[in-house]
Every structure is written in structure tokens, then in C-alpha cells.
Amino acid sequence: MFPNLAAAARYCVISPAEAAALAAGAAPVVMVKKRPGSALEPAAPGLASAGIMLPYTPLHAALFAELARAGYPGPLIMTSGNFRDEPIARSVEEVRGRLGRLADFIVYHDREIHNRADDSVGFVAGGAFRLARRARGLVPGAVKLAASLPRGVLACGADLKNSFCLTRGREAFLSQHIGDLSENGNRLFYLETLGNMKKLLKAVAGIIAFDLHPDQAASSIGRALKGRKVAVQHHAAHILSVAAEHHLDGAFIGLAFDGTGYGTDGKIWGSEFLVFEGNSWRRAARLKYFPLPGGDAGARELWRPAIALLRSAFGLGWQKTCVKLFAGIPAAKVATVGRMLETGVNCPETSSMGRLFDAFSFIAGVRAEATYEAQGPMEMESLFNGKGPAAGYEFCVEPAGTELLIDPAPAVRAAVKDRLAGRGPGFISGRFHKGVCAMAVNTAARLARETGITKVCLSGGVFQNRVVLELVSAGLERRGLKVFSNIQVPANDGGVALGQAWYAIKGYRPE
Template identity: 45%
Template sequence: MPTEEIIVRGVVQGVGFRPFVWRLAQRLGIDGAVSNRGDAVVIVASGTPAALEALVHALRAEAPPLAQVDSVSREIVRPFAGHGFAIAASAPGTVSVGVVADIATCPACLAEMRDPDARRHRYAFTNCTDCGPRFSIVEGLPYDRATTTMRGFAMCPDCRAEYENPADRRFHAQPIACPACGPRLVPDGDDDPILAAAARLERGEILAIKGIGGFHIACDATNAASVAELRARKSRPAKPLAVMVRDRAMLEALCEVSAAEHAALARPSAPIVLLRMHPGAAIAPSVAPGQNRLGAMLPYTPLHHRLMEAMGRPLVMTSGNRSSEPQIFRDADALSGLAGIVDAFLTHDRPIARRLDDSVVQVAAGRLQVMRRGRGLAPVPRDLPSGFASAPPVLAMGGDLKSAICLTLGGKSLLSHHLGDLEEPATQDEFERALADHAALFAHQPAAIAIDLHPGYRPSRIGAEMAAERGLPLIAIQHHHAHIAATMAEHGWPLDGGRVIGVALDGLGLGEDGAIWGAEILLCDYRGSRRLAGLQPIPLAGGDAASREPWRVLLAHLDAVLGPDETPGDLFEGLPAATLRIMIARGLNAPLASSAGRLFDAMAALLGLAPARLGFEGQAAMALQAAAETAPDPQPPYPFATRTRNGLIAIDPAPMWRAALADRAAGTDVALIARRFHEGVAAVFVNLAASLAAEHGVRAAALSGGVFQNTLLLESVAAGLARGGLEVLLPEQVPANDGGLAFGQAAVAAARLLPV
């Protein structure tokens, strides 16, 4: 019989791949062995040529649900002398990622839970090789029960027999458990804590529920009084709350759900998906005040399935924390940190190794767009594009908001889960713990550290200190160049693939000229970028305060266009406009900035869609988008002017403001003004990007920046550029916001470390 060595690369460890190969070999009559080697699975297979062909085909076509097969290579080797097929001990080698993300309960385990004759009937911790906790319970590598938080639960004989049987779907499932030997719910004096919790929720109480990666705070999403009480206790007055629904039918009663959105909800990662709500949906209006979208998710653990079946109505499932603080994941912290917020706890005795927020996604331009990488999506490795394989390992630090770090090694990258906004001391502590955790867990020793160009960012300061202590190169990268590089690298744009036109629409980022940027067209490759066009800057009176109070930005914009005497005074009644004008005139804490994010905030303020002070980041822009989406399609775009000075094209919003003010004075519907604004922003950036691409002989455009989480804008810009004949690269698995910044920093730093 011919014998081949078959090497499978990708996400193939910790996902049941070796027992899968064993079962294929039994079916096809193949002798040999399978083992892990480094970050690949190696198969020695002896059989008929037809059997070997069938094996190779099945490796891709029938791979386990958590596996991702990137490549399969084959080589004829010396004939195999033995008989039978074995799962061999792993060979030595560096495992780049030896653990996969936490996975929602699979259909087989769900059916087992619901079977009255099964020994795991109604068991809240049922799992197998294809589902259950992974990254949230791992404390070290190699990924084995002894290095997880399951080590305190000794397997009973029945679980041990399943664990050791390659034919069983629980073969080497490290979280394997049953009622006789596994984790248990904390009773709190009730016979069935889940039924007791459902009864409390039905009575309007607020509960803390321990899931995978941390605690949630839950209440009945149809009970307006309960939702209002939750907001008051948590000090979260306006930010939308996520909702868990029992099933597809319950979801469709609340929201419009496309086939792509259903598919996103049903993914093994079980993310929160942003969906368009039905008008008058049977849910408390305060769940998502002023919004037309609802963040919804399906149950993803056996505990959640049982609770939702017992409850029979949607539940608010928001992060278990006090406002602005990290989600709580330790039991002792929950008891103290959630005191006064929740009325009771539904918890259990399986420890959580690390905090993982829920992932958040949406469908935009027909594609899945990740907005927050957390539970279910991290730690999934990504191959860097062609040309990066020999780059030295890099640690990229990301930014202050929506922070995440990225490690690279041997042509692969690992973007961390969402670590939070580093304005709070508790989140800063979590960030530094995550740095140590990732370095230890993945045995990563960087040869260089990449940071944002802004030296005041906390990750930039920490990165600079680390580089100095270790004697490593420190590579500072412009914020929006990193954003565009992230999109390029996600789509596999080769190192030698040439330049792209980058459209970066964002909040704020320090530019290479020392000014604050946030709305640019760049000419980029990985090693560098050149700014070709940008929004005309306006002063941000009060600095950071302007990001929280949109009226400040509106005042600056209108004064720049009309002058203080002509700016409508009714827009600023009761606000200290005179003080701000003095600050701007004297240049006191009023830095110039060209920010798309602040432009959207200002328009929302003009239309009365933004409060004087925002309750959360993005509140004004989200309300503006929601209004624009109710307008008939299409609408004529508002005009923008352009002029060139010193080789840079300045995008002047003055004509747009005059047209919007005229519409407002004429009593035009707010939705129409909001829609014309969106179309105007899209049109000016599409036209300029297409023109500049032609001028510089560029064939592709890459989009990124937090403003491109606006699906109306993203779809309009993407469609316009595609009509112009450009290949359009959109942010998908790597967030467009600062959650993807570290990935772009890592790609740029790696490119600069390679010889030209």
C-alpha cells in the first residue's frame, strides 16, 4: 500500500481534529497514525490510492465545526509497517495557538440535555469536543485538563471512558463533565436554581448570571420598570442594552432578520448581532432608547438555554459591572462589585480564567462586520499576507479606546479579545494583566514593540517603557495608517502588492504633522502612507470635552462658516457659547482637528438628535444614522467644496452646512436632512478617492476607522468605489474601530523590520 505524510495547517488543534482523522481512517480502512506537530496536524496514512484521495478530500469537506483548514500538503514516504490507526503523542514544536475560542452549545449536546433518559438531562454544563468553554478556562499550555479551571473536577468513570474513547465525541474534551463529577450551580436554597431564577425575573427582579467569560446582569426586557431600575442602579442612562432571545421565532417577533443575520446568530461564536427593530416591537423602549437597532443574541450555554426555556420572554443581558468598569468574572468580585445592583445571583463553581466580553457583529454591504472581538472570536489566529513569513515577532499595543493587543510570530498574528477603554484605572489594570497573560500563554517574546504615534496614549507609554527595559526597537505608527493597514492585511494584500487608496473616517488620531486627524484619504502601503486629502479642521473647544458635548463642535463648524454673528443663537440657548468663542479666539485648549466622527456629532446636534452631553461614545452618530435610515431612498447629497493647498486637498463642509441650515429653516424633515448629509459625505469621499486612485495608478481602496461602523455610510462608499472600478477592501473580521488598531500596527511594524 502507498504511504503518505499529510500535513494539515490552520486551526486544527484543540478542536477534535485528531479523533476526527482517526474516525476517517476507520471508515476508509487506512493504517497509520495522527499527531500534533508544532501548530499542524501530521498524518501518516497507508491505504489504497482511492482511500488516500478520499481521506484528503474529507479533511476539508468534513472537518470538525471548530476547525479551519488553511492548507493540506502531501508527500510519499517510506511504507508504513504496522496495522491499525493510532492517535500518537504530540511531537515537539512551538504551538502558536494551542486553544480555540469558547463555543456555543452544539445541537448534539442540546438534544442530550433535553433527553429525559440521558445522564446529562438538564445538566447546565454539558459540552463535548465540538462545543463548550475553551479560552475562558485555559490557564496554560499545552491545552490539557490539568492546565484549565476544570482541574478541580475529577472525572467519574463514565466521563473518563468517554474522554479516552476516540470514537466518542467527547474524546479529549477537556471541559467534559456530568452531574456526578462536574461543576454545579450554586443552590442559594432552591431545589432548581434555574427555575427559581426565572421566577425572580418574571417578578421583575434583577439578577447576576455567571456565564462564559464573566457575569451578566439580567432582567425581563419587556418590563419597562425593571429596565429603568437596572439603568438607575448601574448608572447607565442611555447606552443600548443587549438582549437574549430564546429562539428564531422570538427574535423575528422583535426584529427584521435577513438570512445572513440568522447565519451570524447561529455561528458557533454566538455573537450579539445588531438587527433592525420592528416599529412598536414588544420590548421596553428604554432597552435601546432613540435607536432603531437592537443587539440580540441566542442562548450559548446549557444554563442559558434552560433559563430562556423557563422564562419564555426576552431578557436584557448586559455586562456585569458598574458603569465604565470592566466586566466582572471572579466570584468574590461579583459579590461585592454587584451588590446594590442585583437582587440575586445565578452562579456556579467553575472558575473563569479570563474575562471575555460578548462579541458584537453586524451585517454590512452583504458581509459580516465584527465590531467587538470577544467570547467566541478570540483567540483565533490569522495568517499574515504573503511576504511576512520571515518577519521578527512583534507586540503591537493598540490604542486607548476599545483596546486590544496583537502578537505576531512566523507569519501568523493573534489579535486579542476586547480589553476595554483605558480611561478607568480598573481597565488599565486588566490591560496590563492581559499583556502578561498573552506573553505567558503563547510563549511570545517580541523582537520589537509597535505603538500609536500619540505618546500620550496609555498603551504607547507602556510600550515605550517595555521597549526601554528590554532594549527593543520601538516603532511608532500613525493612527489612520494602522487602520488602513489592518484592512489590507485582513484581506491578504501582499507585502509587495503595491499601494492602495485608504479612506479613513474616524474619531481622532495624531497626524504625522503633529495635527489631529480623523477624516483622510491616504496613499498607503505597509511601510508608509502619504496624506492626499483631509477634512478642513475646526477647533475642538475644551479638547476632549468636545468629544462628549457635540454642541461644542457644532458651534465651531457654524462659526467657521457663518461667523459668530450669523450663527443661529437658538441652537445654543443655556450653553456657554460665549466662553467657548473666547477660548477659540485665544487658542486656549482648542486644538484644530479634522474629524469625521465629530462632524457626525455636530450634525446630530444641529438636528436635535444629541443631548448636550453624551451618555456614551457614538450616541449622537447612532441617532443620526437611525434617523437617516427612515428617509426615502435615494436623496440628493449635500455639497462639499474642495481646494488644494500645498499639495493637500482640503474638504470644506461649508456648502453642506449652508444647505442643511436652509433645509432646517424651511422645516424639512429631520430624516431627510440626516440622509442628505450621509449621502453628501459618501459622495465627496468616493469622488476624491476614485480620482486620486486614477491619478496615482492605484487599483484598490481600503476603508477603515470607527465611523465606518455606520452601515449606511459604509455601503454607500463601498458601492460608489466599486462602480468606479476599484477593488474595495472592507473591515470584516478585524474591527474598523480601534479594536483592530493593534493588528494594523503589527503589520506595519513587521513590514518595516523586513529588508526592502
């Protein structure tokens, strides 16, 4: 937190759009580019950007005034009153019990906190301020809808970055960021917030929409409630969150790129090209399925999905070819994952774009393991500077039945060749980003030619990568297509509930 924009500008490069977002009434955290050699590096190591904000309470202003008198102009490191993935503490007793060992002092007021809310977070891309987390200052503001049903809808959202959505007439109200519903405290926070919002809005939900996944906590909550039930595929909901925001009707193509989502075939989706026509939708293209040894462990140990892709690209001799890439990984671990892939034990198949980014961040030499979500891809994005090689890595796209299958094997082989030739992570990042974006543009344009559709929606957590969002958007627009993406709600799972609600309102069904 900086006392003012002038102080922030000494540490960061702030565009007019970012300055406007920082000064807005909602006072969000805004992701901005750090200046070279900035003292902010320890706060966001390895990343080109940092999240900054300005004072938004009298207490903040008084604190900076005292610091100025003491000769320190800021900034201050600010964080929410909670451990990661837990709800914010809202009473002195909670702070003492949960955070006492971290806090030297507790400043509190005798006015009770009735509703917890994290800071809202966003970034500027394509000239627009876009939300990555919708919470303080923006909730319970409504998203205006183009249609409604006589009965209201409760859309339960996703299990990660959860927020839910209640509709009332032609208004959709998303809850503040709830978080990861695998934590019991967040599930209680969800139920508490749902009760509060129903009472505040006087909303009655006759239709309950939830994720297709049979075991999600949010879906279990929805299934237990009274009302007509509507199960919604995760990536269809991502795309429909864009359609709801922009009042799209008729036909459009959707690119939903993220880490994970339960597919209609029971597999883990994440690189979906969807076609919406009338009230139906279908999957038209995707990455070729690849095994994910250890399942979710692949999001933490980035070498796991890399092994799966290397094995597919180089065959059984992959270890001999790629041995230098694994210099820092215990041989026993690599051998265990190799055996898992041979037997298929605990190797669910996926088309996840997020895991592809994880794998390439390992192949590029960025990192082998992540200590927080999407760390490898975010660091790889930070290495992209738009310069370097003009040619991106190539992907093989071929028809297979009713779908186009996208094989990353040529890109994997080219990236390994570059790495073994001594090319650095920045060079490989440049070629990878350009290759993925060219593949996305070419595939979407091909579907547009085949269907005659001219509108394209972009959503999913991968589109919070500014390089990907801007390159894909610009490429599609050069092809004469009209591009829409999330602005009012996050492109990540925090916006899924709006898409679920719109799915129920419009009566969509898979072909």
C-alpha cells in the same frame, strides 16, 4: 437574549446572513433592525437596531425553560457583569464588592474564571458579518498573515476599545476586548491578559509597535518593554488592519474616518485619505482643520463642534443667523464657547469626521448632548431610510500644497437653511449622509485617477455606520475601483493593533 430565532423574529427583522451569525459557534451579539413598534425600544431608544443574541450555555437554556413553564417566553435583557468601562468581575467577591448594590441574586460556580471576555458584537453590511467587538468565542483565534518576521511583534493597540496583538510566524493573535485604558482596572487587565497570552502562545516579541501619541497608556506600556520600538500613526494603522486582513500588497488608497487620532503634525486627525505605495505612505486629502472648543468635551456636548463649524461657515455673525438652533442651550455656555473660539484657548485643531457627524446631529435637531459614545451620529443614521432628497449636501474640495482640503462650510450652510425652513432631522440626515458619501467617493476616485491606484481600503469607527460603508463601497465600485474593508477585526480602535503589527512587519514609513 431570545430563546431561539423564531422568538427573535417576532421583534426584529433578521436577514439570512444575520441568522447565520446568530447561530454560529461564536454566538455573538448581532445588531439587527427592530420591527416598528417593537417592545425592544426601551432597550435601545432612538435607534433603528438592537443587539440580540441566542443562548450559548446550558444555564441560559435552563433559564428559558423555567421561564417558559412560568408563562414568559422571553426575551431577557442581558448585560456584562461590570460597570461601563470597567473589567468584568470574575469572582463572587468582586461581584459583591462592585456590583452588590445592583444584583438581587448571584448565581455562581465553584470553577474559577481565569480569563475575562466580553461578548463579541457584530453586524451585517455589504453581505458580510463584520465585527464591532472581538472577544468571547473568537479569541484567541488567529488572523492569517501574508508575511512574517523572524522575531514576533507585540502591537500595543489604542487607548480606547483596546485590544493588543501578538504575532507568531504568519499568524496574528488579537486579545479580547480590553476597553478604555484611562481606567486603572483596565490597565491591570491589559497586563494580566498580555502575560496570559504570551504564555499560552509561547510568543516572544522582539519588536514593539505602539501609537505615535506621546501620552497614551498603551504606548507607555510598549515603550517600557524590551525590544525594537516602532511608533505607528493611528490612521495608517487603521488602513493597514484592512491590508493585513485581505493580504494586500503594492499600492492602495485608504480612507480612515473616525473620531480622533494623533497626527504626524501633532494635531487631531480623523478624516484621512492616505496613499500607500511600496513601503511608504502619505496623507493626500482631509477635512479642513476646525477648532474643537473644550477638546474631548465636544464628543459629549455636540453643540460645541457645531459652533466651531457654524462660525467658520457664517463668520462672526453666526449667532444671529443660527440663534434658533441653540434654544435649549444656556446662553452663558454658548457665549463662553464663542470666547474660547475667539481667543483659541483650549481649542485644539482637528480634521475629525466623527466630530463632523456630532456637529451635524446637533444641526439636524437630533440631540444637543450625548450620554454614550456616538449617540448623536447613531441616532442620525437610524433616521436615514434611503428615501427623501436625492441631492446630498455639497463639500468644497480644493488643492492646498500636496493635499486636497475638504471644506464642509457649504454643507453646513445648506443644513442650517433646511433646519430653519422647518425640515426635520430625517430630511437633514438623508442629505448629510449622501453628501459625505459622495464627497468620499469623488475624492478617492480623484486620487485613484492621479495615482493609477485601483484598490481602496475603508476603516475607522465611522465605517461602522452601515449607511456610510455601503454607500461609499457601492460608489467606489461603480467607478471601477476594488474596495476592501474590515471583517475579521473591528473597523474601530479594536482593530488598530493588527494594523500596527502589519506596519512593523512590512517596515512602513511616512513620506
